Amino acid sequence: MNEQPWRFVYAERGKGHYDDILSVLMPGNALWACNAPLLIAVFAKKYFSDGTTNLHAWHDVGAACMSLLLQGVSLGIYGHQMGGFDREKAKLVFGNSDDYDIVSIMALGYPGEADALEEPFKTRETTPRVRRTPELFAFTSFEQL
Amino acid sequence: MNEQPWRFVYAERGKGHYDDILSVLMPGNALWACNAPLLIAVFAKKYFSDGTTNLHAWHDVGAACMSLLLQGVSLGIYGHQMGGFDREKAKLVFGNSDDYDIVSIMALGYPGEADALEEPFKTRETTPRVRRTPELFAFTSFEQL
Ligand SMILES: Cc1cc2nc3c(=O)[nH]c(=O)nc-3n(C[C@H](O)[C@H](O)[C@H](O)COP(=O)(O)O)c2cc1C
Ligand SMILES: Cc1cc2nc3c(=O)[nH]c(=O)nc-3n(C[C@H](O)[C@H](O)[C@H](O)COP(=O)(O)O)c2cc1C
Structure with a gap:
């Protein structure tokens, strides 16, 4: 079922729903x-067209967001995904249909200079990123999970 | 919280848990x-290290799978994600810890010739793919969802 359950509501700074998303x-x-x-509110369509629950809705939205972010990087645009928003408030402010989950909010823009940032953002920006190495997430048996 | 909840159990054809995943x-x-x-069973770690539920677990797994697939393409390796498996059977056969959801199964390999395929796979392989165009998933207001 080729549902493509990702939905985006985007707004440019100072326009449209920018302040609603920011709020x-x-x-x-x-x-x-x-x-x-640019701010984007990211949604997942919870149901297939036939009304049954799409177990992979958030999964597919995550895949779409990764594609969007990578496409951005190829254009020199950097994105930042945020799960840190007030879900109850967002339901009220966005007033979106119940058929859609609010998944994340994304901020996008061209990168600036780390030196222009105040703390703690400057340190956060310049600190090396930590990622789990493959032996911590790729296994040959189920007991290793 | 930098949880990176993706987990993969992989097996080469004829080795390890290949037949279990296939089954x-x-x-x-x-x-x-x-x-x-190569077959991969894909899992999501359901909880953060502090025991609370990771609402974005499947979302982040979707992002990780997209990265894996794109990295594959850059190496000439093609992948295919499948949600079409018997969830109850998989729970029994995999016997993985309850802390992990089984999300999908992926098949990976170098592409062959479509002509070598039997029907209906040949037609499926050569049929143009349909994707929703941006105006069907990117909006400027919440009512458009
Ligand atoms: C689902 C999800 C939610 C996130 N929520 C936040 C958030 O609320 N605030 C934040 O600063 N970073 C958040 N992050 C982390 C950043 O989006 C980003 O992944 C992280 O900073 C690493 O990317 P970087 O190397 O570009 O910094 C979240 C990441 C994910 C995947
Ligand atoms: C979550 C998910 C589950 C899927 N399940 C199946 C499946 O069980 N069988 C299948 O043939 N394709 C399935 N697909 C579709 C393929 O993985 C793939 O996305 C689709 O064939 C389009 O890619 P292509 O252009 O390479 O064919 C699934 C896709 C997703 C995202």
Whole structure:
């Protein structure tokens, strides 16, 4: 079933629903995200066209967001996904149909200079990223999980 | 919280848990997937390290699978994700810890010739793919969802 359950509501800074999207972010996120030229509210369509639940809705939205972010990088645009928003408030502010879950909020823009940032953002920006190495997530048996 | 909840159990054809992974696929998938040099069972770690539920577990697994598939393409390796497997059987056969959801099964390999395929796989392989165009999933207001 080729549902493609990803949905995006986007807004440019100072236009459309930008301030609505910004208003639901947790303060720690809103503090810097308010500088992003583009904010996107990301949704998952919960049901297949036949009305049954799409178990993979969030999974497919995650895949779509990864594609969007990578396509962005290829254009010099950097994105940042946030789960840190007030879900109850977002339901009220967005007033979206119940058929859609609010999944995340994304901030996108061209990268600036880390030196222009205040703390703690400067340190966060320049700290090397930590990723789990393959032997911690790729196994040959189920007991290793 | 940098959880990176993706987990993979992989097996090469004829080795390790290959036949176990193959055995849970729906017949229509198993029929061709049995030719894949690599099968991967994909899992999501349901909880954060502090024990709370990770709402984005499947979302992040979807993102990781997309990265894996794109990295594969850059190496000439093609992948195919499948949600079409027997979930109850998979729980028994995999016997994985309850902390992990079984998300999907992936088949990976180098592409062959469509002409070498039997029907209906030949037609399926050569049929142009349909994707929703951006105006069907990217909006400027919540009512458009
Ligand atoms: C589902 C999800 C939710 C996230 N929520 C937040 C968040 O609320 N605030 C934040 O600063 N980073 C959040 N992150 C982390 C960033 O989006 C990003 O993945 C992380 O900073 C690593 O990317 P980087 O190397 O570009 O910093 C979240 C990541 C994911 C996948
Ligand atoms: C979550 C998920 C589950 C899927 N399940 C199946 C499946 O069980 N069998 C199948 O043939 N294709 C399945 N597909 C579709 C293929 O993985 C693939 O996305 C589709 O064939 C389009 O890719 P292609 O252009 O390479 O064919 C699934 C896709 C997703 C995202």
